Amino acid sequence: MTRYRDEIVALTTPITDPGDLDILLDRIGNARVVMLGEASHGTHEFYRWRAALTRRLIAERGFSFVAVEGDWPDCDRIDGAVRLRPGASADPREALTVFERWPTWMWANEEVADFCRWLRGHNAGVGESERAGFHGLDVYSLWESLREILLYLRENEPQEVPEALAAYRCFEPYDEDPYNYARATRFVPSRCENEVVDLLVELRQRAAADGAGEFGAWQNAEVVAGAERYYRSMMAGDRQSWNVRDRHMDATLDRLLTHYGPGSRGVVWAHNTHVGDARATDMAVAGEVNIGQLARERYGPDQVVLVGFGTHRGTVVAGDEWGAPMRLMPVPPARPGSLEAVLSEDAPPRALSVFPLGQRSDLLRDELGHRAVGVVYHPERDRGNYVPTVLGDRYDAFLWFEQSRGLLPVGTRPRDALEPETYPTGV
Known part of the structure; x- marks a missing residue:
């Protein structure tokens, strides 16, 4: 007592x-x-x-x-499955097995699979505009988000591909290793910041004009910008990378509420x-x-x-x-x-x-x-x-x-853990 x-x-x-x-x-x-x-x-x-x-x-x-x-790209595959988007997996559990970033079990687990299957069933019974989504808030998917932007622009706005390629090529020498990029920013503080800002401004403007059709590309650009700031801040030797990450998640949440419209929750x-x-x-x-x-x-x-x-x-x-x-x-x-x-x-x-x-x-x-x-x-x-x-x-x-008790992971094939360890450890 x-x-x-x-x-x-x-x-x-x-x-x-x-x-x-x-x-x-x-x-x-x-x-x-x-x-x-x-x-x-x-x-x-x-x-x-x-x-x-x-x-x-x-x-x-x-x-x-x-x-x-x-991550936004991984969760976007789940969103496609739960909102019954054309071409998306008919089983959200299949979308979860594609998770590669360590720790894969964090979202690729049977507990999340059960919820996402329920969400797909719920969404199947309501109108398309009323379907509830599933989205990622985090900041780590720099290269994945760059590739998603390129894919989107090639299919929908080919004239804008050069802007995205400039950003992609700026990051290319670092072999998709954030440590390599973070270390490089110690010697050239701005590094790829200018290319990222140019890309972000362009996609932000187009999303404001076009709405839903551009939202995913815009959000991926925000992830690229946030990730670039996050990896650069890691080299400052303090804890500000934590704040960069959480401010990015806060801003993403606000963009989602605005995107879903007045009265969204x-x-x-x-x-x-x-x-x-x-x-x-x-x-x-x-x-x-x-x-x-x-x-x-x-x-x-x-x-x-x-x-x-x-x-x-x-x-x-x-x-x-x-x-x-x-x-x-x-x-x-x-x-x-x-x-x-x-x-x-x-x-x-x-x-x-x-x-x-x-x-x-x-x-x-x-x-x-x-x-x-x-x-x-x-x-x-x-x-x-x-x-x-x-x-x-x-x-x-x-x-x-x-x-x-511990949760039950689904089968995944994790790639090498290239992402820097978060502060505090893994949260």
Whole structure:
């Protein structure tokens, strides 16, 4: 028993099936953005319950799309499958098996496949304009996005191909290795920036004039611009690359909401470190922001609901180092005094907490360590995986699982892990 026992009893509601999420749907109300976190990228319960809530938001509340911590080109293949676009795969699971970038299991898993098959079935029963999409927010796909731009222009705007080729050829000498490009920017700071800006301006203007027909090409150009800034910022030796990445994801989310039109609403799936407001953690001391904070600032806190996830013990899918083969690892019981240890004493085994507005209890005001597991994980060093957190300020609600298990990856063929390791490790 902990000193928070009475507060935990009052705050937590046991959950057994998606119908138990009604209280959270009531809290979401008319909010335009709902961000659903995860304490790791490899836990079944986080993915399963995130999908369960998202199904209800789409089917019952008319949410327009899901935007995930993934690459735009990869997720665009899934979007084609779930929105029944001509020429796209008839089975979203097939689109997931094409994922190549390490860690492939982050999206190429059976839990996401089940959700995407449901989404395709849902979309098949509504009009084309009402179909919910599936999109990537992340910044890594520099070369893939360049190739997608070239393909689009060759088929639709051949007169604009030279502009895209200039950008592509500028990056060509680096053999699709971001480390090579990042190192080169130390000696020539602008490097390919001018070519990227020219391409982005052109596609931005055309998208403004043409709307939907140019949106994918424009977004790929934004990815190229964001990736170029991201890799260049890595060489500065500080943590600003984190901010470049999260500001790119925030801007992509806003473009999606604008693209889907007035009244559109979006669900975001990302790690707790991106979703939970950075101002309620030690990230703020380091000068870091994240998409949860940026969304609250952009749309207002009443239009954004942030939901965190946590677990006490179990198993998780992760790698021993960046690019290593995935494996099922143990998640040891949480360190004493942490949020997870406190909840394990007094909360139901599976529980939902929706935080009240206004006056806060000690549990929601005190700073407690909150576990964050990346795609690189060492269980024997778990005590170092905790983010100091003021729970009631970081999230609006929390889903808790006393015991959890690793998710089930689908078969993929990962390529060499060329991408730089993210900070913090793999989130």
